[in-house]
Amino acid sequence: xxxxxxxxxxxRSSDQPRPFLKWAGGKTKxxxxxxxxxxxxxxxxxxxxxxxxxxxxxxxxxxxxxxxxFSELVISDVSKELILCYTMIQQNVEELLxxxxxLQKSYTETTSEKREELFYAIRxxxxxxxxxxxKVERVAQMIFLNHTCFNGLFxxxxxxxxxxxxxxxxNPKIFNATNLxxxxxLLQKTEIICADFEKSLAFADKATFFYFDPPYRPISKTxxxxxxxxxxxxxxxxxxxxxxxxxxxxxxxxxxLSNSDPQNNDPNDDxxxxxxxxxxxxxxxxxxxxxxxxxxxxxxxxxLVITNYFS
Numbered sequence: 001x002x003x004x005x006x007x008x009x010x011x012r013s014s015d016q017p018r019p020f021l022k023w024a025g026g027k028t029k030x031x032x033x034x035x036x037x038x039x040x041x042x043x044x045x046x047x048x049x050x051x052x053x054x055x056x057x058x059x060x061x062x063x064x065x066x067x068x069x070f071s072e073l074v075i076s077d078v079s080k081e082l083i084l085c086y087t088m089i090q091q092n093v094e095e096l097l098x099x100x101x102x103l104q105k106s107y108t109e110t111t112s113e114k115r116e117e118l119f120y121a122i123r124x125x126x127x128x129x130x131x132x133x134x135k136v137e138r139v140a141q142m143i144f145l146n147h148t149c150f151n152g153l154f155x156x157x158x159x160x161x162x163x164x165x166x167x168x169x170x171n172p173k174i175f176n177a178t179n180l181x182x183x184x185x186l187l188q189k190t191e192i193i194c195a196d197f198e199k200s201l202a203f204a205d206k207a208t209f210f211y212f213d214p215p216y217r218p219i220s221k222t223x224x225x226x227x228x229x230x231x232x233x234x235x236x237x238x239x240x241x242x243x244x245x246x247x248x249x250x251x252x253x254x255x256x257l258s259n260s261d262p263q264n265n266d267p268n269d270d271x272x273x274x275x276x277x278x279x280x281x282x283x284x285x286x287x288x289x290x291x292x293x294x295x296x297x298x299x300x301x302x303x304l305v306i307t308n309y310f311s
Contacts (some may be wrong), residue, residue, distance in 0.1 A: 002167055016066040019183035020175065021085070022142065023057030023154030025187055025216055027258070030303070033285040036248055039209060040256040040311045042068050046206040047254065049074065053197040054214045055082065064211075065186055074203055076193035081142060082192040088139040090187035093180055099140035100175045107148065107174065119166045128160040147174045206252035207294055216247055216260040217271065219301070235271075242275035249278075249308045255262070261302040281307045 019028060027034065027244075049072040052061050058075065065073055077083055082149075088096055103122075112116050125133075127142045132290050133141075146154050149164040157163045193199070200210065215233035238259075248255055257276075261284060262269035276282065283305040 001160070015182075019057035019059050019062065020089070020179055021057050021146050021154065022182055022187075024153055024155075024208055025213065026037060026215060027059040028057070028058040028251070030063075030258075030285060030287050031063060031118050034060065034256075034258075034305065035063070037256065037283060038064075038311050039256075039307075041254055042209065045069065046207065048072065048211045049203060049205075049209070051075075051200055051203045051208060053077070053200040053210070054212060055086065055212060058086075060211050060213065062183075064185070064209075065190070073190040074200070075190060075194065076197070076200060078194070078196050080194055081156075083192060085139045085142055086187060086192050088136050089180060089184050090190070090192060092136050093184035095136045096140055097175075097177055097180060100143060100177075100180075101142055104146045104174045106145070108171075112197055113169075115148075116166045118143070121160055123149075130279050144174050147172050159255045197241060201244060201247060204248045204251040204253045209254040209298060210248060210256070212241065212245070212255070212257040214238070214257075214259065216303075217262065219262055219264045238271075239275065245276065245306075245308075246275070247311070255306075255308045257304075257306045259279050259304050261304045264301050265274055272306070276306050279308055281310065283307070296308050299301050 019026060039047065047068070048070060048230050050061070050064055050068075050070050051074045052058070053076050055061060055075040055077045061073075061075055064070075107115060107118060122141055123145055126138065126145060131139070142154070145162060145164070146152060148167050148169065150167045152167070153162075153164045155162070180223065197212070197214070204210075214237075216236065217238055242258075244253060245257060261273060262271050273282075284302045285305055286300045287303045288300055
């Protein structure tokens, strides 16, 4: 068994907390390729703080927070719904489990013909009653929708409404109680912030490691994914992120950033090469296209990993 296969098996069999949401671009399957690229300062104990400004599903966060010693953990995201999800697990996991148990029971006991109707009823409530809802109930609905919708997406339209259609899974497991309790325990020592990524500059010093996993720049016109945040993430946001990367570098922080490789489709597309020209440490890794309506187009593509350290 090669190293990648060994590490993949180890990650699957771990009893540590792991992502509780399906997430477009999630890093769980890519971790075996990313972990060898981590800074050596993690192993020597020089890194005291971990910051992840685009938390998403949190695969990297869960791994690092349970395998290394940090005095401070900080996760953030611009998505209010996503941050609410992490916050409610941190603050009220047992009540959340009660709501999830009821949703799982309702879905399981509903006939297959009626499950679609139940899905859209919950989606409608989620979209129409944001301000009136109990926060824990809302998070339970978000987790339910994420695990029963098409391809396990969390996507908002321009008005901020969840718009992913029904997934037609035969017997989806909506939640894992043990995992959510492990997650809640980890989040007790984690600072959770709803903010634009630029706010993370406040945490930068020589003892901090940042991992950036922003919404990817589409590699083609047809691969664009309508964002989990209603305002989207455009090229000007990628430029803002690159400027922050440079500022953090000057403060001595260790940095890793993932993004799409535009040269998958256009060998002459040097968008990221120009943005990160100061950093020659650009590695490519191979990732599966997990979210594509056409199953025949879910092949391997290159992704970029940009760091500001040699080891």
